[in-house]
Amino acid sequence: MLLARNAAACENQSSCPPNKGRFDFFRIAGVEVFLHWSWFVVAAGNYGTRPSLPLTGLGSAEYLALFLIVILHEFGHALACRQVGGRADKIVLWPLGGLAFVEPPPRASAMLWSIAAGPLVNVALLPLLRF
Numbered sequence: 001m002l003l004a005r006n007a008a009a010c011e012n013q014s015s016c017p018p019n020k021g022r023f024d025f026f027r028i029a030g031v032e033v034f035l036h037w038s039w040f041v042v043a044a045g046n047y048g049t050r051p052s053l054p055l056t057g058l059g060s061a062e063y064l065a066l067f068l069i070v071i072l073h074e075f076g077h078a079l080a081c082r083q084v085g086g087r088a089d090k091i092v093l094w095p096l097g098g099l100a101f102v103e104p105p106p107r108a109s110a111m112l113w114s115i116a117a118g119p120l121v122n123v124a125l126l127p128l129l130r131f
């Protein structure tokens with residue numbers, strides 16, 4: 001959900017996930033995805049939290065669905081950045097969303113495409129999410 005130009009741009013921002021406490025989650029297409037430990041704390045807090053359907057785990061299912069959507073959103077940023085010749089090799093996921101570490105070429109169109117591609121993934125997912 002958050003786009004940083006590079007890792008250094010995020011070092012002093014309080015909205016960025018901390019560097020410590022994250023671990024390798026998986027790697028696809030040369031993009032390493034890290035997960036912060038606090039994600040599990042929030043996931044545990046969401047387990048079975050649907051008041052109308054107690055103990056169904058639907059709260060967890062919703063949390064996992066949101067997690068998947070955030071991953072796809074961040075890959076939208078990363079792959080768009082690569083498409084225009086930029087560098088994108090790391091995504092960090094934490095309870096407040098995700099962060100794609102991208103470094104697009106210094107052109108306005110490349111920057112715009114790298115930024116817009118994440119939300120466009122969400123738009124593309126809309127028909128699938130209407131249930």
Ligand SMILES: [Zn+2]
Nearest residue numbers: 001002003118
């Ligand atoms: Zn985004």
